[in-house]
Amino acid sequence: MTAREAFNVALLDLLDDGGKLACADDPDAWTGDDPAEKARAARICRSCPLLPHCAAVAVEEKHQHGVWAGVDFGDRAARKAVAS
Numbered sequence: 043m044t045a046r047e048a049f050n051v052a053l054l055d056l057l058d059d060g061g062k063l064a065c066a067d068d069p070d071a072w073t074g075d076d077p078a079e080k081a082r083a084a085r086i087c088r089s090c091p092l093l094p095h096c097a098a099v100a101v102e103e104k105h106q107h108g109v110w111a112g113v114d115f116g117d118r119a120a121r122k123a124v125a126s
Contacts, residue, residue: 044102045095045098045099045101045102045103046099046102046103048095048098049092049095049096049098049099052091052092052095053092053095056091056092061091063090063092064086064087064089064090065083065086065087065090071083071086071109072087072108072109072110073107073108073109080109080114080116083109084109084112084113084114085112087109087110087111087112087113088112090111090112093111093112094111096110096111097110097111097113097124100113100115100121100124101124101125105121106121110124111124
């Protein structure tokens with residue numbers, strides 16, 4: 043199973059249980075260039091139950107932009123730390 047497939051299964055389980063993702067409410071905060079928005083997005087991510095799945099997707103799909111799993115993947119050093 044790919045990371046994306048595992049994420050999708052976990053997301054469906056979360057939604058079935060009545061949960062939701064914070065990133066669904068304001069997706070621009072996770073993809074914008076404003077450092078304050080990215081920092082806010084990263085803080086919100088850290089409490090997400092799908093955080094490990096999100097990190098796996100970002101690494102497997104080689105994302106280089108946006109906040110994934112509480113990490114700014116536009117920051118090369120931070121991205122490498124997650125991947126290792």
